[in-house]
Amino acid sequence: MAASPRITVWNEYRHELQDAHIGAIYPEGIHGAIAAGLREQGLTVRTATLDEPEHGLTEAVLDETDVLTWWGHKSHAEVDDAIVERVKQRVLNGMGLVVLHSGHFSKIFTSLMGTTCNLKWREGGDKERLWVVAPGHPITEGIGEYIELAEEEMYGEQFDIPAPDTLVFVSWFTGGEVFRSGCCYARGQGKVFYFRPGHETLPTYHNKEIQRVIANGCRWAAPIPNSATRNFGNRKPLEPLPARG
Amino acid sequence: MAASPRITVWNEYRHELQDAHIGAIYPEGIHGAIAAGLREQGLTVRTATLDEPEHGLTEAVLDETDVLTWWGHKSHAEVDDAIVERVKQRVLNGMGLVVLHSGHFSKIFTSLMGTTCNLKWREGGDKERLWVVAPGHPITEGIGEYIELAEEEMYGEQFDIPAPDTLVFVSWFTGGEVFRSGCCYARGQGKVFYFRPGHETLPTYHNKEIQRVIANGCRWAAPIPNSATRNFGNRKPLEPLPARG
Amino acid sequence: MAASPRITVWNEYRHELQDAHIGAIYPEGIHGAIAAGLREQGLTVRTATLDEPEHGLTEAVLDETDVLTWWGHKSHAEVDDAIVERVKQRVLNGMGLVVLHSGHFSKIFTSLMGTTCNLKWREGGDKERLWVVAPGHPITEGIGEYIELAEEEMYGEQFDIPAPDTLVFVSWFTGGEVFRSGCCYARGQGKVFYFRPGHETLPTYHNKEIQRVIANGCRWAAPIPNSATRNFGNRKPLEPLPARG
Amino acid sequence: MAASPRITVWNEYRHELQDAHIGAIYPEGIHGAIAAGLREQGLTVRTATLDEPEHGLTEAVLDETDVLTWWGHKSHAEVDDAIVERVKQRVLNGMGLVVLHSGHFSKIFTSLMGTTCNLKWREGGDKERLWVVAPGHPITEGIGEYIELAEEEMYGEQFDIPAPDTLVFVSWFTGGEVFRSGCCYARGQGKVFYFRPGHETLPTYHNKEIQRVIANGCRWAAPIPNSATRNFGNRKPLEPLPARG
Numbered sequence: 001m002a003a004s005p006r007i008t009v010w011n012e013y014r015h016e017l018q019d020a021h022i023g024a025i026y027p028e029g030i031h032g033a034i035a036a037g038l039r040e041q042g043l044t045v046r047t048a049t050l051d052e053p054e055h056g057l058t059e060a061v062l063d064e065t066d067v068l069t070w071w072g073h074k075s076h077a078e079v080d081d082a083i084v085e086r087v088k089q090r091v092l093n094g095m096g097l098v099v100l101h102s103g104h105f106s107k108i109f110t111s112l113m114g115t116t117c118n119l120k121w122r123e124g125g126d127k128e129r130l131w132v133v134a135p136g137h138p139i140t141e142g143i144g145e146y147i148e149l150a151e152e153e154m155y156g157e158q159f160d161i162p163a164p165d166t167l168v169f170v171s172w173f174t175g176g177e178v179f180r181s182g183c184c185y186a187r188g189q190g191k192v193f194y195f196r197p198g199h200e201t202l203p204t205y206h207n208k209e210i211q212r213v214i215a216n217g218c219r220w221a222a223p224i225p226n227s228a229t230r231n232f233g234n235r236k237p238l239e240p241l242p243a244r245g
Numbered sequence: 246m247a248a249s250p251r252i253t254v255w256n257e258y259r260h261e262l263q264d265a266h267i268g269a270i271y272p273e274g275i276h277g278a279i280a281a282g283l284r285e286q287g288l289t290v291r292t293a294t295l296d297e298p299e300h301g302l303t304e305a306v307l308d309e310t311d312v313l314t315w316w317g318h319k320s321h322a323e324v325d326d327a328i329v330e331r332v333k334q335r336v337l338n339g340m341g342l343v344v345l346h347s348g349h350f351s352k353i354f355t356s357l358m359g360t361t362c363n364l365k366w367r368e369g370g371d372k373e374r375l376w377v378v379a380p381g382h383p384i385t386e387g388i389g390e391y392i393e394l395a396e397e398e399m400y401g402e403q404f405d406i407p408a409p410d411t412l413v414f415v416s417w418f419t420g421g422e423v424f425r426s427g428c429c430y431a432r433g434q435g436k437v438f439y440f441r442p443g444h445e446t447l448p449t450y451h452n453k454e455i456q457r458v459i460a461n462g463c464r465w466a467a468p469i470p471n472s473a474t475r476n477f478g479n480r481k482p483l484e485p486l487p488a489r490g
Numbered sequence: 491m492a493a494s495p496r497i498t499v500w501n502e503y504r505h506e507l508q509d510a511h512i513g514a515i516y517p518e519g520i521h522g523a524i525a526a527g528l529r530e531q532g533l534t535v536r537t538a539t540l541d542e543p544e545h546g547l548t549e550a551v552l553d554e555t556d557v558l559t560w561w562g563h564k565s566h567a568e569v570d571d572a573i574v575e576r577v578k579q580r581v582l583n584g585m586g587l588v589v590l591h592s593g594h595f596s597k598i599f600t601s602l603m604g605t606t607c608n609l610k611w612r613e614g615g616d617k618e619r620l621w622v623v624a625p626g627h628p629i630t631e632g633i634g635e636y637i638e639l640a641e642e643e644m645y646g647e648q649f650d651i652p653a654p655d656t657l658v659f660v661s662w663f664t665g666g667e668v669f670r671s672g673c674c675y676a677r678g679q680g681k682v683f684y685f686r687p688g689h690e691t692l693p694t695y696h697n698k699e700i701q702r703v704i705a706n707g708c709r710w711a712a713p714i715p716n717s718a719t720r721n722f723g724n725r726k727p728l729e730p731l732p733a734r735g
Numbered sequence: 736m737a738a739s740p741r742i743t744v745w746n747e748y749r750h751e752l753q754d755a756h757i758g759a760i761y762p763e764g765i766h767g768a769i770a771a772g773l774r775e776q777g778l779t780v781r782t783a784t785l786d787e788p789e790h791g792l793t794e795a796v797l798d799e800t801d802v803l804t805w806w807g808h809k810s811h812a813e814v815d816d817a818i819v820e821r822v823k824q825r826v827l828n829g830m831g832l833v834v835l836h837s838g839h840f841s842k843i844f845t846s847l848m849g850t851t852c853n854l855k856w857r858e859g860g861d862k863e864r865l866w867v868v869a870p871g872h873p874i875t876e877g878i879g880e881y882i883e884l885a886e887e888e889m890y891g892e893q894f895d896i897p898a899p900d901t902l903v904f905v906s907w908f909t910g911g912e913v914f915r916s917g918c919c920y921a922r923g924q925g926k927v928f929y930f931r932p933g934h935e936t937l938p939t940y941h942n943k944e945i946q947r948v949i950a951n952g953c954r955w956a957a958p959i960p961n962s963a964t965r966n967f968g969n970r971k972p973l974e975p976l977p978a979r980g
Contacts, residue, residue, distance in 0.1 A: 092360060092361060092405070111359060112359040112360075113359055114356060114357040114358055114359040114432060115337060115357075115432055115433055116337060116433070116477075118475075118477040118478075119477060120476065120477060120478065120479075120480045121478070121479060121480070122479060122480050122481070122482065124486075125482075125486035125487060126482070126486065154480075154482075156480060158475050158476075158477075160337070160433055160475065160477070162407065162410075162430065162431070162432060163410055163431060165407075165408055174482070174484060174486055174487070175482030175483055175484050175486055176482060176483030176484040177480075177483070185407065186407070186408060187359060187360055187407060188360055188361070188405055230363075230403050230405065231365065231403075232361075232363040232364060232365060232403075232405070233363075233365065233366070234365075234366060234367060235365045235366070235367050235399075235401060235422075236367070237367065237370075237371070237399075237419070237420030237421060238420055238421030238422070239419060239420050239421040241369075241370035241371065241419055241420055242370060242419070
C-alpha cells in the first residue's frame with residue numbers, strides 16, 4: 001500500500017455553523033477534528049465540504065486522493081448526483097471510502113450498497129461499547145477488546161445493508177440494542193469501510209481510539225499500487241477454439 | 246417457504262420478434278421457454294414483457310409474485326426507472342429475484358449490486374462447463390458435478406460484482422476464461438440469484454439441467470412467510486436509560 | 491429438501507440426573523424438551539445420549555438421521571473420538587448439524603470449525619435479547635425482530651469461530667456484552683447451525699420461539715436430495731490435452 | 736503491519752533428495768527456491784524442513800516467525816501431532832500461514848479448515864491460468880489480470896474447503912476443470928492464505944509472478960502489532976445487573 005495514503009476528509013459542515021452547541025464541540029468543524037486525528041496518525045490530509053464548488057471534490061482533488069472519508073447528515077439530498085457518480089467511479093477504480101455515522105444515508109453509500117441502509121436510532125442517554133469480533137484485522141490495530149463511549153446516539157438493528165465481507169465491530173447500547181458498527185466491503189477495485197460512531201452533538205471525533213480506527217480504516221482502504229487495470233468487453237480467445245462448420 | 250412459489254418470468258422480448266433465427270429457437274419467446282421449464286418443475290408461472298403497459302409489472306402483478314426472473318439484453322435503457330424502483334422495493338421487502346445472463350447489465354441488477362456488473366464476453370465457439378463449488382446448496386438439487394453446454398456465449402472475469410454471499414457455480418470456457426456463474430445474495434429481506442447461461446442465439450433455456458437450476462433458484466429465492474416486518478426509525482429504549490443530569 | 495427431515499436430538503444427559511434443580515426443569519432431559527418442541531413443529535424426532543452404547547449414534551441411527559442436534563457441556567472429553575469422526579464424515583457428506591449452547595466446546599464443533607471456539611461467559615442475572623440481523627433467512631421464519639429471554643447465561647465476544655457464512659442473530663446482554671448467537675456454515679455437503687441459548691439451569695428449551703428457531707435450523711440444515719456425489723482423486727481430462735513431445 | 740515480516744519457509748524436502756529430476760529443478764530444495772524469491776521481494780527469511788529436530792519448528796524459531804509457509808506432499812503423516820498443535824496455536828494467536836499446493840492435505844491446513852480438503856488432480860499436459868477475481872486485494876499487488884503457467888499439475892473442483900472469506904484467484908485448466916486457487920481465511924487472530932500452484936516436478940517456484948504472490952500473501956498474513964490479547968472465560972459484568980431476589 002502507499003507509504004502514506006492521501007486522505008480527503010469530506011464533511012457536510014452545516015450543523016457546526018448553524019447550531020452553537022455543536023459549533024462549540026467542533027470549532028474547526030467535524031472535518032477539522034477528523035483531519036487533526038488523522039494527521040496525528042501520520043496521514044496526509046486535506047478537507048472538502050458541501051458548500052465548496054463541486055462540493056470540494058473536483059477531479060483534481062480526487063486525482064490526489066487515495067481515500068475519501070464521508071460525514072453527512074441532514075443535507076444528503078443536496079449532494080449533486082454528478083459528483084456522487086464521479087466519486088463512485090473513483091471507488092470502483094480503487095479509491096478507498098470510509099463512511100462515518102449518519103453517512104449511512106448518503107447517496108454514495110446507498111448507491112454502493114444497493115439497499116436502503118436504514119436503521120433504528122435514538123438520541124440521548126445511551127452508552128456504546130464497540131466489541132471487536134475480527135481480532136487480527138488491520139482495522140483493529142492498537143485497539144483493545146472493545147471501545148467504550150460514555151454517550152453516543154444509538155443505532156440499532158436491523159441495519160439494512162448487504163452482509164459485510166468482514167464484520168469488525170459489533171456495538172452494545174444501554175437501551176437494549178446491538179448494531180454492526182464496523183463493516184468492510186470490496187466494490188470493484190475499491191474498499192469501503194463503514195464506521196458507526198460520531199453524532200454531531202457529542203465529542204466522539206476527539207476520542208483517540210475513534211481517531212485510531214478511522215486512521216486504520218484509511219490505511220486498510222488505500223488502493224493497492226500496480227494492481228491490474230480492469231478490462232471488460234469483447235475479447236479474443238486465449239486458447240484455440242474449434243473450427244466452426 | 247411457500248408450498249408453490251408464484252413466479253413471474255420477465256423478458257425484454259425483442260430479439261425473438263426482430264431476428265428470425267432467434268425467433269425460430271424461441272418461438273414462444275425466451276420467457277415462454279423459461280416459463281415452460283418452470284411449469285414442468287411444478288411452479289406456478291406467469292410472464293411479463295417490456296412492451297406491455299408498465300412492462301407487465303403492475304403493482305397487482307407484483308402482489309401475486311413471489312419470485313421474479315429477469316432476462317434483458319439490448320433494451321435495458323428502456324426499462325422505466327419508476328418500475329425499476331418498484332421492483333427494487335419489492336425485493337428489499339422479500340420478493341425473490343433471479344437474474345439471467347445478459348440481465349447482468351439490467352438496471353435492477355446493477356442497482357442492487359452497487360457496481361458496474363461489467364465483464365468480458367465473446368460470441369461463437371466456446372463450450373461452457375459450469376462446475377458446482379457449493380455442493381449441498383439447494384440450488385444444486387438434482388444437478389451432478391457440473392453442467393456442460395456444447396455452445397454458449399463466453400462471459401469472463403473480471404466480473405465486476407460484490408463478492409457473492411454464496412458462490413454456487415464457476416464456469417470453464419474453451420477459450421481460456423473462467424466466470425462466477427451462479428451467485429447468491431441477500432438484499433434486505435429479499436434474495437437474489439444471478440445465473441449466467443442463456444444467450445439468445447442458442448437453445449440454452451430448452452436444456453433440462455438449466456431449467457432445473459432456474460427452478461431451484463426460484464425456490465431458494467422465495468420469500469420466507471411470517472418473517473418480521475422490518476422496523477426502522479426513532480425508537481424508545483427497551484431497557485431503562487440512566488436519568489440525565 | 492426432505493418433506494419431513496428426520497432429526498436425532500443428542501444430549502450429554504448428565505446434569506439432569508445429577509442435579510435435582512436441573513432435573514426439575516428438564517424432567518425428560520434437555521433432549522426430551524428439545525425433541526418435544528421439534529415434534530410440535532412437525533419434525534420426525536428420535537433422541538440419543540452419551541451413556542448409550544456408541545453414545546446412541548450407531549451407523550444404523552445415523553443412516554436414518556437427516557439432521558443431528560448436539561447439546562453437551564461438562565463431559566465433552568468423554569465423547570469417543572471414533573464416534574466424533576463418524577459424525578464428522580456424515581456431516582461432510584450432507585447430514586445437517588445443529589450445535590446448541592455449550593456444545594460450542596464439543597469435539598464435533600471445534601473439529602469442524604478449526605478454532606478453539608472459546609468465549610466469555612457468566613452465570614446469573616443477565617437478560618438476553620437475540621436480534622435478527624439476516625431478515626429473510628429461513629431460520630428466522632415466524633420470528634419477530636428479536637427474541638427476548640428474561641434470564642440466560644451470558645456468552646460474550648470474542649467468540650473464537652471462523653466468520654460465519656451467514657450471521658443470523660446477534661445477542662445483547664444486560665452486563666454489557668454482545669455475541670454472534672446464530673451462525674450458519676457449510677462444511678462439505680453438510681450445513682452447520684450454531685445457536686447460542688440453552689443453559690441447563692434455565693427453562694430455555696421450553697420457550698416456543700427457541701423451539702421454533704431450532705426447528706427452522708433443522709429444516710435449513712437438512713440434506714438436499716439428489717445432490718451430486720463428491721468425486722475426488724486422479725481424473726482423466728474432459729478436454730483434449732496437447733500431445734507431449 | 737510489521738515493517739518487514741519474518742518468514743519461515745517450511746518444506747517436507749524429500750522429493751528433491753530422492754528424485755534426480757526434481758533435485759535438478761530445485762537444487763536448493765523447494766524451500767530454497769521459495770526463500771530466494773521472498774528475499775528478492777525484501778522479506779526476512781529462514782527455512783525449516785521435516786527431518787530437522789522438531790521439524791525445524793522449535794518454540795524459539797516460531798518466536799521469531801511472523802508468517803510460516805508450508806509445502807508438503809507425500810509425508811504429511813510424518814509430521815508430529817504435537818508440532819502441528821504448536822503451529823496451530825501460533826496461528827490462532829496471530830502468526831500468518833501460507834499453505835502451498837499439495838499442502839492442502841497437510842495436518843495443519845485440514846485441522847484449521849475442518850474439512851477433508853480433498854480435490855481432483857492430474858499430472859501432465861495442462862496449462863493453468865489463474866484469474867484474479869478480487870482486484871484491489873493486497874495479494875494481487877503487481878499482478879495483471881491473470882497469471883499463466885505453461886504447465887502445472889491440475890487441481891479441480893470440487894475442492895472440499897470452507898467457502899473462503901475472500902476468493903482471490905480462480906484457475907482454468909486445459910483439460911476442462913476450474914479451481915479456487917487463492918483462498919483467504921481468518922482463524923483466531925491469524926490469517927491463512929492457500930495458494931494452489933507448485934508441483935514438485937515443475938519449475939513453478941522460480942516463476943517471478945508466483946514468487947510475487949507468495950510474498951504478497953506473506954505480507955497480507957503478517958500479524959497486526961498491538962492488537963488485543965484475546966480474553967476468554969468467566970467475566971464480571973461491565974454494567975450493573977439487577978439485584979436477584
